[in-house]
Each structure stands twice: as C-alpha cells, then as structure tokens.
Amino acid sequence: MAKSKTLVKSKKEEKKPVEAPLTTKVANGTPYQLDPAQVEKAAAALVSHMRKHAQAQEEKAGKKSLVADEDDAEDNDQPIFLNVATKTHVHDSQRLKPTKLPLPHPIIGDNVRICIFTKDPQRAYKDLVASDSFPAPLRSKIGRVLGLDKLKKKYKSYESKRQLLAEYDIFMVDDRILKIAADFLGKTFYGTKAKRPLPIRLTAGAPSPEKGSAKKAENMVGTPQGVAKEIEAALHATYVSMSPSLNTSIKVGTLSMTPAQLKQNIEAVVERLVDRHIEHKWRNVRRLEIKGPTTKSLPIWLFDEMWTDEAQVLEHAPVLGLGNGGDKKGEKKRKWDEWEEEMLDEEELAQIKEKRARKNKSSKKEASGDGGAGAISKEKRSKLKKAALQSVPEALVASS
Template sequence: MALSTRNSTAVATSLDPSQTLRASTALLRKIQSDQATRTATAEKTNLLADADEDEAADDVPVWLVLTTKKHIIDKKRLKPGKILLPHPHLDTSDATLRICLITADPQRKYKDLIAHPSFPLELSAKIKRVMGLEKLKAKYKSYESRRQLLGEYDVFLADDRIVSYLPTVLGKVFYKSSSKRPIPISMEGKRQNFDEQGNKRRKLAEGGTKVVKEEVSPKSVAQEIEKTLSSSLVHLAPSTTTSVKVGKSSMKPEQIQENVKAVTEALVDKYVPQKWSNVRAVHIKGPDTAALPLYLADQLWEDEKDVLEEAPPSNIGKKGRKRKASALTDGANGAENAVIEVPAPDGKMRRLEKPAPKQIAPAVKAVQKIRK
C-alpha cells in the first residue's frame, strides 16, 4: 500500500484521497471482522457490568492520530476545540435522541430559552431535561443515582462556565470513559468589541472598561447546540500526539474519508505551528486495531537548525571548563612520587604527589609462592 510522503522541498497540503479511502475500507473491514468473532465466542452477558461499557455493535469509534515533530500544546486552550464534520458520528436526525443540558444557575433562565417560540422545535424536542448545577449536586449524590442518570440520556451538554466543576459532581461514572462525558457549550452572549460610537473597546489595563456581552438569545443557543452535535472534539495534550474521533464502524468508507480530510486540514491549519512542515505522521485506527498510516514525513525534524552537526561535549564542567579525562602526571608513567593534577571542588586544578605503590612484605611473597 503506497504511502503519502513529503520532504522539505515539497510540503504536503492535504492527504492522498485514494490512500485514505483504502485505509478506511481496510480498517472498517477489520473492525467488523473482530466484532463477528467476538459475537461468536461471547460468553453470557455480565449483568453487573456498567451500561456504558456495553457498546453497541455499530458504535465502535474510529480515531485519527496526528503526530507532530514538536509539541503543539496551547496553554491558553483550557477547553476542547471543535471541528465540524461532514458526516457527524452522532446521528442528529434521530428523533429518539435524548439530550440532557446542564446549565449555570438559575436554571429557569435557560428553560425559558429552550421553550421560547423562536427556538427550533425539532431541537427542543430532543432536549429532554434542563438542570442547574445546584440541583445536580443535591439530587445525584449516590453512585446508583449517577448511573441511572447516565443511562437515561444519550448526550450530555454543559455550560462551559461550570464544566470544570462536573468531574467532582458526577464522579467516575461519567469520566472513566469518554463516551458520555459532558460536552462544553457556550451559553453566553457574544462580546461587544465596539462601543456605541463604533470605536474599538480598549482593554481594562489600558484604561478601558470591563468586557460587555450581549444578552443570550434562543437562536444563538440553538446554533451552538447544533454545531456541537455535528462536531468532533479536540483535546490538546502536552505531547506530540493528538487523537480525534472521526467516525464509527457503521459508517461507509467514503464518509470516513471525508471526515478524515476535514479533521486533518482543520487540525493542521488551526492547531499545528508551521503547518505541514511540523507534521510527522497521520494514522487512523480503532480501539483494538493497528494504526494504518495515511501520511509519513521523510524528515524527523521541523527545521534544519534542529539538527546538530556534532554531538555536544559531555565532559564540560559547571563553569564551562573541560575536565581532564584522566589525571595528568609530570613524572614518568608508573614512577614513584610522581606529581599529578586533580580537579578540586572549586573547579581549579591542584598538584598532588602521587603515593608510592604499596610494598608487599617478604613473608607474604613466600606464602604466595607456596600457594602457586
């Protein structure tokens, strides 16, 4: 299977579509084969297993793995990014989709937004519950109540202002796997970057005023929810590897191909410094399959300056002075009472008299001869 490779003189701008389609076809075939094998040899269902561990046969995720030559972590991004997918792995057209919306207090404000006539009727029908943070804390304290909440809904959306509190409130029932973790959404109005006269607002440190936001509207909340349901989340980690979910095993290879293209281009364009010259490899894989390569770079470094022509010396002291590999002698090699130079704790060389070799007593020599 031919791989897409690029060197420093011809940097790639996109993946090879034929290569992506072949890899997607092979990966889906492998996942479906493994599913059939597990079904044939499966034991009785464990009634004590958690509901979220029993994934449906068509819900096996497909992951895109992007490897870079340098770290791409952005410390300013404390919340996951979103990439719009041509074919969402979540079926938003399903009328039976159940959504739970966790909001900041007071929850009545957001319930009225969802019930407003301008809010899309189809979307409001899928939002089965709107719950504030304080009510969530008070009602779902036990492990069993949280498990019941997890099984009642398909998707959990949370106001991004309170999403950092949810791991403590919901516990490991929600966060031991990534299938139903609450997805953060913005439920605030947009920032007003210009004042009434049309002048750009200055920062507070520059003598300006505090940030002013517009009043949130039902239309903006609906757009944010629809965008989130059709997107894939990007969690940047302090490493050179980033994984993004691009589909599931029930999709067609062509759908996986289009999602891979969209996610790769968005990742490289928005999150990777130096763009494609900093990309080392792109793979796709399932949870228990090998990673199939889509792109491999010819060079392991991003810039020629990163390559050292010579290895740095390893015998340099703290003050930048080279230490002697061995003590220097002024006398003859092996001579008695020779003067040697040794490094002192202050970094300077001191001259010491080399001690004479120990003399073996005649009685000891006689015993050694007898033993021989």
C-alpha cells in the same frame, strides 16, 4: 564507530525514490498534505476488518438476531479514531482547551436524548428551549435542562451521578461553568470520553455587551435561534482535547460509515487540527493513524523529516577540532614533559624521572606475575617441590 547524533541532510537520500510514499509535498501552500487515495484505502481496510470481527463475535456468542431493527444497529455502532503523534510536546495552554472540529458527516445519530447543564437561573434556559422560535425537531431531542445549583443538590452521591449518566445519550454544558461542572461531576462523567459533556455557548445570538459590563455578560442569555445553532454545530462536530504529551486520539467516524465518508471526515479534522492546535503545524507531526476500539493502528501519513526547524539541520557533518581523545591525551602529556624540563632543576628532574622509572618497573613486574599478589618466594617454592616429591612412591622416583 558510533554514528553522530546530529541530523544531517544527505543530497543522495533526498534524490533517492521511495516506494509508495505516505508523505506528499506540494510547491505552494502547506509543505505537506494527506494522500486521499491512501486515506480511503486505509479506511476501507479498517472498516472491512472491524465488520468481519464483529460478525465473527456475534456468530460465536450466538446473539445475532434476525429481527434487530436499525436503532439497535446504531446503538452497537463502533467508533473509529484518528491518532495524532507529534515530534514535540504540545505545551500551549490555549491549544489544550476542548475544541469542536466540524465534520461533513456527523458521528452522532438523530435518535438521541440530550441533557444540558446551564448557568443559573435554569428557568431562563428552559423558557428559551420551550420558545416557539426554537426548532421543534431539536426541542424533541432535549430531555432535560439542569441548572448548576440543582445539579449539586440533587446529584451529590456517586450512584445518582451514575444514574444520570445512563439516562441520556449526549450531555452539553454551558462553557461559562465548564470548570465547575467538571470538578463536580468528576470521574463519573470525565473518566472516559464516551459521554463527556460537550461545551456550548448559551449566550449565542445575544448582542455584544458594552465595555466594562463584565457582570452583565456573565448573566447574558442567548437567543433561541443562536442557541439552537450552537447545539446543531455540537451534534455535527467532534471534540479534541490536546493533551500535554506526544499523542492525541480523536473520534472521527463510526463503523456504519462508508470509506469515502470516513476519508472526508479525516481530511476535515486533520486540516483544522494541524492548522490551529499543533505548534509548527505539519513540521511537528510525526504520524497519523486510524484505528478501532480494539484494532491495531493503520498509518495514513508518516513524517519525512525528523526535525521541526530548519535551523536544527547541518549541511555537513561536524568536524572535531582537536582530533580523537587519544591524540588529545598524548599532546597534553608531551606539553607537560616539556614544561618539566624547562622549569625544574636538573637534580629535581632526575629524582622525578628515577621515581617514575621505579613505578613503571613495578607495574611491569606485576603484569608479568613476578612479585605480584599471586607470586611466591624461592624458598617456599623449593619446600613445595620437596613435599610433592615425598608424596610420590620411591619406586617411581628411582625409575626416573
């Protein structure tokens, strides 16, 4: 018998102990939370596996260099991702916009070259970066400030965009021109997440515009301190774009990090992500996993309940009101026979019963093989018997 698809709570299942649970429920606050020991254990196993694999690949290829410096090691640092699977699709447009999630341990190194795409005129933002109030260490990382008009004129071809992509490590874009820049740069920059431009507010630090002055807000330029703070925040964060699907991948660390650092980054990302970007919060989370670019996923959290809303859950299995299908069919036929006997005349009722009896008799005859499609007449059977006897030698017939 097929099991009912309706979700039903079972008190026995709730009381049954589970070995090494990945879900931890608390009495106060959020109903779910990560298990720090499980997260660090999975991070340590993943890092160990990735390092052994990388070492084996280097030894196999014979490219391991004894004079490699720290910068080369940093360039070859592999990313580590957090995979988030939800029970229902994320369909809120506000949750699908790219958003930065602060990290305790940044995944972007110090020795990076930054290119910033700005709203026109670009001279205002070049002067801002060159200002004495702008932090000198951060200024040394910014290799270029490129306005939108100059970007469109100078980098029209695919080859020129590829060349620009290879010149810098990090790209940032004014959030006011994010959609325009994305349409122009196309798959060259947005085909992968490796160097996708990070949105920043270049109006940071500027006074709030008065009501009704939307044009003034569009042309606003932030302060050196405010913009510098925005860039620093972007360098110390990871970005998430919640796709309208059930799965999302977020970069949370690198291979050079320790398991403890990875654990802290994962906890910071999960806390902010679940609270602000997933509908129904923890109840909509199906599983959380960590993985490398080419490794299998390691689970750090698994769902304990299939539903997202308590209203979808029944305390007991549903009871069918009319029984099974066979009883319902028999009840319907009995009522129809009673109606015939009450409403029809005796002559009409007799004709219907006679017709029904002939039909049943012919059905039984076909089922038994008499008079069916494969049946033959007596005359034809006797002819076949005579023909068979004639083909037998006379000596055999006489002896029988």
